[in-house]
Amino acid sequence: MEYLKRYRKAFRFATVLLLAAAFFQSISISSAFDVIHHWDGWPANVYYGIESNFDTNLGLPGATDIVAYDIVPKWNKVTWHHLTRYTPWNSNDTGIATWNQPTVTAPGCESIGVLGPDPAITCPEPIYTSAHTKARIYLNTGSYYGFSWTWNNSGIINCSSNPGQIDLKTVTLHEFGHTLSLGHNTNNSAEVMVPDCRVKQVLWMGDRDGAVQIYGPKTSWDWTDGYALGETNIIALRNNVAGYFNSTNPPPELGNRGSEYGVTPVAGSRMELLAGYAQASYSYGYMRLFSFANDNTGPHNEHYLTIDSGTKIRWFQYNYQQSTMSIDFRMSDGTYARDYNNIRDQNNVPLHPAARGNYPTGQWIYFEVDLSPLANKTITEWYIAYDNGNTHTLGQYRSYFENFRIEYP
Numbered sequence: 001m002e003y004l005k006r007y008r009k010a011f012r013f014a015t016v017l018l019l020a021a022a023f024f025q026s027i028s029i030s031s032a033f034d035v036i037h038h039w040d041g042w043p044a045n046v047y048y049g050i051e052s053n054f055d056t057n058l059g060l061p062g063a064t065d066i067v068a069y070d071i072v073p074k075w076n077k078v079t080w081h082h083l084t085r086y087t088p089w090n091s092n093d094t095g096i097a098t099w100n101q102p103t104v105t106a107p108g109c110e111s112i113g114v115l116g117p118d119p120a121i122t123c124p125e126p127i128y129t130s131a132h133t134k135a136r137i138y139l140n141t142g143s144y145y146g147f148s149w150t151w152n153n154s155g156i157i158n159c160s161s162n163p164g165q166i167d168l169k170t171v172t173l174h175e176f177g178h179t180l181s182l183g184h185n186t187n188n189s190a191e192v193m194v195p196d197c198r199v200k201q202v203l204w205m206g207d208r209d210g211a212v213q214i215y216g217p218k219t220s221w222d223w224t225d226g227y228a229l230g231e232t233n234i235i236a237l238r239n240n241v242a243g244y245f246n247s248t249n250p251p252p253e254l255g256n257r258g259s260e261y262g263v264t265p266v267a268g269s270r271m272e273l274l275a276g277y278a279q280a281s282y283s284y285g286y287m288r289l290f291s292f293a294n295d296n297t298g299p300h301n302e303h304y305l306t307i308d309s310g311t312k313i314r315w316f317q318y319n320y321q322q323s324t325m326s327i328d329f330r331m332s333d334g335t336y337a338r339d340y341n342n343i344r345d346q347n348n349v350p351l352h353p354a355a356r357g358n359y360p361t362g363q364w365i366y367f368e369v370d371l372s373p374l375a376n377k378t379i380t381e382w383y384i385a386y387d388n389g390n391t392h393t394l395g396q397y398r399s400y401f402e403n404f405r406i407e408y409p
Contacts, residue, residue: 039131044408045082048072048179049089051097057141058098058151063168066153067096071172075180078208078228079215080406083176094134094179096172100142108136117144119166122178135179139171159197169201182210205229212290216305216313216406217382221256222268229256230272230289236383240280244396252276254287254384263400266316266364272401274325274384281392284353286328290382304332304378307371310409314368315401319361322397324390326353327367327404328383331374338385342373354389364402 039046055063072083089095091107099106102115109115109123120139124132140149148163158165170192177193185193191204208228219227232255235241243250257273258265265271276285313327328351329337337343338352346368349356359365386397 039081039133044080045084046094047084047086049086049093049095051089051095052087054096054098057100058139058168060151060153060168062153063151066168067172071169071176074173074203074226075176075211077226078203078211078218079180080218080408081180081211081215083179091136092134094136096137096139096175098141099138100140102140102142102144106136106138108134109138115140115142115144117147119149119164120171120175122175124179124181132181137172137175137179139168155199155201157197157199167199167201170199173201173203177207177211180211181214182207185210202226209290212382214305216379216408217290218405220265220268220403221270221272223256223270225268228290230254230382231291232256234288235285236288236381237284237286237385239285240278240283241285241386242277242279244275244277244398246277246279252285252287254289257400261320261398263318263320265400266402271318272384272404273398274386274401275396275398276386277396278322278386278388278394281394282389283394284385284387284389286383286385288381289384291380304380305406306376306378307374308409309372309375311371311375312368312407313371313405314366314407315404316364316366317359318364318400318402319359320398320400321361321395322357322386322388322391322393323359323361323399324353324355324357324388324393325384325386325397325399326351326356327369327401328353328385329379330381330383332378332380335377337371337374338387340373343369343371345369352387353385354387354391357388357391357393368407 050064050067055061068085076082099115105114108125109121112123115121115138118140120137122135122137124135126132149166150163151166151168153168155167156165157167157170173192182193184195185191185206188204188206191206192200193207203226212228217228221227221229233251233253235252241252243252253273253275255273256270258269274287315327341350343351351369384401
């Protein structure tokens with residue numbers, strides 16, 4: 001099935017088990033992401049509308065508010081990409097509406113086809129292989145050969161009854177993931193982007209990390225607000241480093257923490273810890289934060305974040321013990337940000353963690369790094385790293401990171 005058909009939507013729930021089986025046999029299961037992924041011009045804000053009769057057509061009072069104030073904010077907390085509502089909406093714009101003719105192609109869906117028995121469909125409008133200009137979501141309010149859906153806000157999904165029962169939050173959370181260009185995933189059945197008949201109203205790790213790989217992170221590591229949290233204790237590169245107490249248990253650590261060791265987050269209630277023990281005068285440990293581990297599409301790296309001239313990363317950092325720690329990332333050409341001496345922060349200090357030993361301990365410091373010299377390169381993995389190669393300092397190292405995010409030009 002061609003890649004656009006992957007948007008052919010969400011939960012393709014069936015009226016009977018036979019139809020359900022037929023669907024799940026025919027669906028094109030992709031990696032976590034689809035080929036068309038970027039919005040034209042890399043805007044920080046993408047404007048979307050909601051159909052004026054949305055609540056009435058669904059028969060669900062308050063549906064507009066659910067989308068605008070519950071569903072969209074969940075995705076907006078994940079990356080610097082931001083969906084901003086405007087009114088009015090029409091079928092030529094990005095947005096969400098209802099469609100009561102499942103056997104007729106909805107506006108903007110000509111490349112995908114009719115809604116059919118699906119509860120919803122998302123139709124992107126591509127302009128070339130790496131971008132699309134808009135995406136339209138349609139929720140099914142009609143009858144498909146005698147079968148129809150009733151919409152609720154009670155967390156009820158029943159795929160085998162007729163009419164079927166469908167939860168608005170579950171479907172729209174999944175569909176807005178498609179507008180961000182996330183495809184169907186198979187990693188964890190709890191994830192929103194896995195198409196099945198389960199109620200899912202919370203973004204899981206795979207959902208959030210998928211969006212980060214396309215648009216870059218925006219995170220304060222706050223659990224309750226659904227920010228991208230990243231991976232935990234995954235060491236990608238190491239040399240002469242052990243856990244914080246010079247042991248293997250615990251190992252070198254990267255993970256989410258609340259206030260500890262007298263350090264409190266800059267904002268919110270959580271921060272990201274990097275900790276370990278340098279055993280030799282040349283020790284390093286690069287801990288993987290975000291990665292695109294499920295990319296099955298071959299060598300072209302269509303899904304990776306592309307750096308533009310003017311793209312920046314920024315974060316706050318608190319060095320508790322030692323200070324040769326920093327953000328780093330790997331690119332699709334096999335090089336790392338640390339390899340480039342001209343990638344420097346606002347104080348003209350190289351991004352390489354080994355070069356950052358002159359920064360003090362015991363205080364939060366704001367950092368901003370212009371990535372313009374790397375324009376047109378693509379980022380495949382993100383790291384938080386320690387490297388004592390310039391200071392040769394032994395012993396415990398510990399640092400905290402907050403409000404790590406991409407800033408687009």
